[in-house]
Every structure is written in structure tokens, then in C-alpha cells.
Amino acid sequence: MSLIGSPRFPLSSPVPTAQALHSVLSAHRAWLQDGGWVYCGYTPLDCPTDVSPPRLDVTEPVDGMFRLGPACGFESVKAVVTCGLRASRFAPILFWEVLHALSVGGVWIDLDVESSCHGTVLTTRDFLEREYFAGCLTMRSREVLSSDRLTMWRKTSPSAIAAGVDDHGWTFGILTAGPSPRAAQMARAILALNLPAVEVIFCGPRPANAPDDPRVRAIDLELPEPRGWITRKKNLLAAAARHENLCLLHDRYVVTPDWAEALTDYGRCYSYVTFPHVYYAGEGRRFPQRYPDYQVLVQRRGLDLAMRSHVYDTNEILHPDYDDFSETSYCCGGLYVARRTLWRMLPQNEALYHCEYEDVSYGLECQRRGIPHRVSTLLTVESATPHPMMLVRKHTLRAGEAPALVEVHIGKEELAARLASPWLSYPAVPMDRAQYYRRVCQRFNAIPGLLPHEQLPLALLERSHKLSDFWDAIARHVATVPFVSRDRIAHLTYFMSDTIFRFSTPQVLQWIRDHERAVAAKDPLAGCDTVVGWGTGAAFRTAHAGLGRPLSFVIDRDAAKWGTVVDGVTVRGPSALRDLDPARSAVVVFSCYFDDIKRAAMAEGATRVIAASDACAHLPFRPLSNFVGYFAEVEKYYPNLFADTVRRAVA
Amino acid sequence: MRRPSLTLPLVAYRGLWDKFAEPRSVAAIRRAYRRDVACVVRSSESESVIAECCAIAADPINNRERLPLLMVDDRVTHGAAPLFLFGRSHWLRCGVYVPVRRAHAIERTDLNPAVATAAPWVLVESMNVVQVYEEHTILAGASDDEILSVLMEMAPASAQFARVSDFVELDFLDRQREAA
Numbered sequence: 017m018s019l020i021g022s023p024r025f026p027l028s029s030p031v032p033t034a035q036a037l038h039s040v041l042s043a044h045r046a047w048l049q050d051g052g053w054v055y056c057g058y059t060p061l062d063c064p065t066d067v068s069p070p071r072l073d074v075t076e077p078v079d080g081m082f083r084l085g086p087a088c089g090f091e092s093v094k095a096v097v098t099c100g101l102r103a104s105r106f107a108p109i110l111f112w113e114v115l116h117a118l119s120v121g122g123v124w125i126d127l128d129v130e131s132s133c134h135g136t137v138l139t140t141r142d143f144l145e146r147e148y149f150a151g152c153l154t155m156r157s158r159e160v161l162s163s164d165r166l167t168m169w170r171k172t173s174p175s176a177i178a179a180g181v182d183d184h185g186w187t188f189g190i191l192t193a194g195p196s197p198r199a200a201q202m203a204r205a206i207l208a209l210n211l212p213a214v215e216v217i218f219c220g221p222r223p224a225n226a227p228d229d230p231r232v233r234a235i236d237l238e239l240p241e242p243r244g245w246i247t248r249k250k251n252l253l254a255a256a257a258r259h260e261n262l263c264l265l266h267d268r269y270v271v272t273p274d275w276a277e278a279l280t281d282y283g284r285c286y287s288y289v290t291f292p293h294v295y296y297a298g299e300g301r302r303f304p305q306r307y308p309d310y311q312v313l314v315q316r317r318g319l320d321l322a323m324r325s326h327v328y329d330t331n332e333i334l335h336p337d338y339d340d341f342s343e344t345s346y347c348c349g350g351l352y353v354a355r356r357t358l359w360r361m362l363p364q365n366e367a368l369y370h371c372e373y374e375d376v377s378y379g380l381e382c383q384r385r386g387i388p389h390r391v392s393t394l395l396t397v398e399s400a401t402p403h404p405m406m407l408v409r410k411h412t413l414r415a416g417e418a419p420a421l422v423e424v425h426i427g428k429e430e431l432a433a434r435l436a437s438p439w440l441s442y443p444a445v446p447m448d449r450a451q452y453y454r455r456v457c458q459r460f461n462a463i464p465g466l467l468p469h470e471q472l473p474l475a476l477l478e479r480s481h482k483l484s485d486f487w488d489a490i491a492r493h494v495a496t497v498p499f500v501s502r503d504r505i506a507h508l509t510y511f512m513s514d515t516i517f518r519f520s521t522p523q524v525l526q527w528i529r530d531h532e533r534a535v536a537a538k539d540p541l542a543g544c545d546t547v548v549g550w551g552t553g554a555a556f557r558t559a560h561a562g563l564g565r566p567l568s569f570v571i572d573r574d575a576a577k578w579g580t581v582v583d584g585v586t587v588r589g590p591s592a593l594r595d596l597d598p599a600r601s602a603v604v605v606f607s608c609y610f611d612d613i614k615r616a617a618m619a620e621g622a623t624r625v626i627a628a629s630d631a632c633a634h635l636p637f638r639p640l641s642n643f644v645g646y647f648a649e650v651e652k653y654y655p656n657l658f659a660d661t662v663r664r665a666v667a
Numbered sequence: 668m669r670r671p672s673l674t675l676p677l678v679a680y681r682g683l684w685d686k687f688a689e690p691r692s693v694a695a696i697r698r699a700y701r702r703d704v705a706c707v708v709r710s711s712e713s714e715s716v717i718a719e720c721c722a723i724a725a726d727p728i729n730n731r732e733r734l735p736l737l738m739v740d741d742r743v744t745h746g747a748a749p750l751f752l753f754g755r756s757h758w759l760r761c762g763v764y765v766p767v768r769r770a771h772a773i774e775r776t777d778l779n780p781a782v783a784t785a786a787p788w789v790l791v792e793s794m795n796v797v798q799v800y801e802e803h804t805i806l807a808g809a810s811d812d813e814i815l816s817v818l819m820e821m822a823p824a825s826a827q828f829a830r831v832s833d834f835v836e837l838d839f840l841d842r843q844r845e846a847a
Contacts, residue, residue, distance in 0.1 A: 164802055315843070318846030321839070321842055321846060322843050325843075328843075522836045522839070525834045526840070529834060
């Protein structure tokens, strides 16, 4: 018998032959004589007659849920033989489970194809040599047998989690920011869980209605951190925890009594675990949609670069099946079930803040050290809020299939149900329409340096009714404002980060770079060192700022104005053009008498004379235009866009 | 096609700026070192700002990788500017800094200064430090790789090149996309 594979999870490489295994067992029978050994391998076991049969020949199906604890107990098996594990994508899980089944002093005989024993995409270290394993395993021998490698190990000390494995208490660490009313509800529900011992620690402001209970306390950062220092908060929670079993989570969950059973039934031998997450888009737990919970980085090349820079391509991050696994799978940062020992051994990187891929980096660092990130399907946890970027689509990876990017996750039947009973749907935006519009407008108008006529007009609020029309109006308005300097474009992206979603810095920089290039491609003033204006009347005063770049001076034929300053620009006479290099300068005409002025300018040596209307930097900001499309799609699937839309629907 | 300029060590032009840290601010410098990215500051900055930057670079909590803090003498307006790195208590001449606007006019002698370090540094600004709507007729059509190729050909064999970028985190992403 052997481990049971699945067509969904094919082995990626050969495994040692049954004959090779047979020979190894026979050669090492002295270690396997008392029958207390366990076999765990993909090569079918044909036990030699001179070897006592194993106490257990593991014939479980292998997927992300694989566990050895129920059958073998914790660190109680005297000898283990493994064979061909590296051919499986679940190898990190298999090795983890075997390590914790093996007793201190126990012997581990591992046989595998030699070519598989030189590490993976994540690290050049073989599994049994990774940090977590190296802490309790010592290699006794290594030999190459034809195309196979045979290693023998002794477990010389308990595994790192062993010391705390009998602690049945739970520390729930809840990250708060601002009022966090839901955190108080969560704490109340947690205290009511049927668990042997429980404590709740808030890291952040203590919620106003938090339970007054000795099991509840609050800690916080020394200073407020607007970036969202979630790594530090989680590390502080782990450091402050009284219990070995940690559940570190953000303040948007609905805690229900079945959490207790799910947490305890998973057993005590675990590394990092999360649960499937769901957001219910309708009342009565209707219209479930997946929330980022367990993800996989499908990138295979340049991983080292990614891990050193902590920058990842979001198109390489997908939601896998829950029973799938990869060395590059990780628990999303919203909820971790973890051992305090492990967290203290490997704290999160405090140089990373919210929306800086801290969970991706953490997962990979753990996996690189031999500590897998997994998911338990004993429970589905509910997020009280939706993910703003996953209202309709998400990136999905189904085992055996190509990645499905931006796949619609709302089926036709569900859509029909939503449209048939709109009063049952929660709003896409959890605030009243007017309140939302006002909030967005106020944030836009807070962009530094906006001139009065560049601000969003209040009329926008009155003309809009939905999301797409509102954002379309904003996009059109932005196209009339000269967002051309890097600083200005950056502030526009910050506005989007504050009102739509907190985008990563690489994404923001990409937008800035793309828009700068678009501006340059359109800009008739590109390549000019010096730009001067001609005309100081009303046309100049209303339009010169729209160039998006400063004027060296402005020309007026009225000698009385020479030497004065209009709108911060010095006025000079036409002859000033003679001092300029015509190849690297331009004259922008702020007047309806363009032809006449052009002749005059060229008489002074100018070669590039442009009408102001052609020079102003009006250009759509593509990311905003894209979001108009995004919101238009949201409107198709969410019959209620705003909180007051729901109330009207119910009425 | 792989771009050689993307393989060079990166130095942040104005720190790692973002929504919470203005370009060239101390916060942006700190963020850079915490993310293991070296920075270049200008000699024209105020003494207090430079002192803060030195303190950040000297602090092992902020600068785990012990990356250097570099300073360019931006009073120099022709050719390559002198480049310094901060030692324990003072600045050591370590190489040259090539502003992208002057890259076309660099001569061989510019890239071979007398330095205190074993191998001279040559920091080359990326085109991305120039905001596109500004003038760069001199550089019209030039790319980082083209500029780099010319400079590397002129520099001594021992020179160590690094690229000064205003879009460091995007460069990281571009590198990975190229590697993939």
C-alpha cells in the first residue's frame, strides 16, 4: 500500500522503485525490528520477510488536509520510513506531519530520487535540512544508491512546538484601529467560546464597548502609525500572549460558537492555519463570495528577487482550491491560527506595513524554513465587510487548470436571485449615497495645490445617482485638470487610494509612469527647455496654469507692462525672444489673435509658436477611466449600491 | 529582452516615497533603509536633514543590511559630480555621480577619480528621475541601457555601477517580470 495520490494533484517526478525500497528496508531492518515503525511513501510497500511489518502503512489520500496526528499521535513513533515524498506538491506538509509523528530519539529513513533532493524553487535546501527540521534532526548517514538518495536521521531533540503542545489555552489577538465597534462584539463572542482557557488582547485602541473582563486587555504601538503597522501589532500580540495557541485577526469577523470546535478539532500539531473566508452579500447568509483567505503565488522564476524586495506581481497571486497546496501558498493576513512558539521564532517583518505584501513575504519565509501555511476546512469564517476589489471578479487557480485571472465569481443563478429580491442584497458601498459622494469629493478637493476651478464642483453630487456615473464625472473632470507633474499625479493616485482601495506602491508608481509617458506623447511642449507666454489678458490668467509647467516670462507688446508681474510671471517685451535658443524654446499664445502674434514671434526668431488651447495638458487619467468600467460592472451585480438604496428597496 | 540597467544595484533618488512619506523627506529615507535600499542625499540639503539621514543609516534597526548612505556634491554643475559615502563619522570620497542630464557629456577622466575606497562607485541616474514633461532634448531617445553602455565602456574595470532611480519599487517589479 502507499499514499494515495489524485489525478488533480499528479506527482511531478518519479519515485523510487518498489525494489529499491525493498532493498533499503532489508538493509536497515535492525532499526525496524520491533514493529513500531511507520511507513509513509508513494512507492507501494512490499515489506521484506525479514523485516517486521510496520505498525502503520499510511494509505491516506494526500491533499492539503493530510494529517498524521490522529493515527500516530504526537512524537510517539520510534521509526519512520518515507519514500518518494518530494514528488508531491504536498511534500512540505508530508514532511511536517512525519516530523511531528516521530519521537525524540526516533530514526527517520528517507529514500527518494537523488535529483529531487536538491531543493525547490523556494530554496536550495532539501526539506529535512530546512531550519525548522535542522533544529531537531541530525543526519546520521547519506548515500547514493543508483539513482536514489538514502538518508538516515535521528531526532535528537523535541520539535520546536513540542514544549507548548499541551497548552490548550487560546489567545485571540485582535488588531484595532479607530473605534472598531465590531472588535468589541468579537471579544464578547470569543469569551463565550467553549474553550478551556481564553484571553483576548486588543492591539490598538480599546473599543468603547469592550467587555469588562479580566481576560480582556489592550496593548498598543508606542506611537500612532498611519501606515497601518500590522506586522508590529501582530508581533506585539504574539509576544504578549499567555497561551501557546494564537488566533491573530483583524476586526472584521463574525465569531460564532462553532469556532471552538474547529480550533480544537484541528489538533495541536499545526504550524500556520487559516480558514476559508466568506462575505455574504445578502441577508440570511445569502450570496456568499470568497474573501482573500488562502492564496498562492504562482510565480516560479525570480522568487528570490521578489522575496528580497517584498514586491510581488498581483497577477501572479491567485486563490487556489482549499485542498490544494504549494510551497508558495500562504495564509492571508486577515486571520492566522498559529503557535506562539513559531511566531516568536519567526516574527513578521516590521519593515512592511499594511498593503505591502507582508503576508506573502511572511508565508514564503515560513515555507522556506520548513513551516507550511495551510487551510482547515473545519470552519468557514465570515468577514463582515467585502473586499473592495473582489466585488465581482477574482483571480482563481483550480488544480490542473490554467490560472483564471479576473474570473467572475457570481453565477447566473445567483445574479438572477439578487435581481429578483433586491431588498435582500447588502449594499456595495456601506454608506448613504450622498455621504459617499461628499466623502469622495471632499477627499479630491483636499489634493494639495488644487486651484479653485480645479476642485470637484458640488453640482457633481446632484447629477450623479450611481457609482459609474459619479466616477465618470470625476474622470472627466480630472481630464480637464493638468495632472502632469509627478507630484500632482502621485496625489491623484493617493486620492484613489483613500477612496477606492489602498493600492500598493508599485501599482501607484506604474500609474504615474504610464501617465507621464502619455502626457509626454501628447505634449507639444515636450523637449522644450524654456516656455514663454504671449498675452497677459484674461486668457492668460485663466489658462496659463493649465500648461502644467512654469513659464519663464510672458510677452506683451504694451511697454507699460514690461517689468511688471502678472500671476507670478514677469512681463517682458517681444525682443526678449531673441535671447532664447529657438530649437529648445516655445511660445504659447494666450490670445484669440494667434496668427498675428505668431508672425510677430517668428519675426523675433521663435520657431515653435503654439496656441494655448493646444498646449494645455488635458488628458484622461486611465486608471480612473478603468474604474468607471469596474463600477459599471459592480452595478450589474449589486442591485443596491448604497445603504439608503437598500432602505428604499425594503420600504 | 533583459535590460542590463535593471540588474544593477538600486539607489533611491528621493528615498522610498509614497503616500505617507514625501519625496526626499527623512521619512522616505528611513523607509528606504528599512526596505534594504540605499539612498543618495545632496550636499545642499540642510545640516539637520543630513544628520538625521546619517543617524538612520547608522542605526542597525533601520539599516539591517548596513547599506551605505551616499551624498552627491550637487554644487558641481559640469561633468560627473563627486560622490561620498558616510563612514563612521565623516564622509569619504568614493566615486562619482552622473546626473542623467549630463550623461552625454561625460568624459573618461570624469569616471576615474581618486577615491578612498577600493573600487570607485559610479552612480548613474535613471531616465526616470526626469519628469517626462520637463526638458530632456539632449537625452531624447536615450535609454538607461544606452547611457550605461557608454559609461561602462569609459569607466575603469574596477568601477562598481549602481542605478539611481525614483521608481525603485516599480523597478523591483520590472525585474521580476523580466526574470519571468
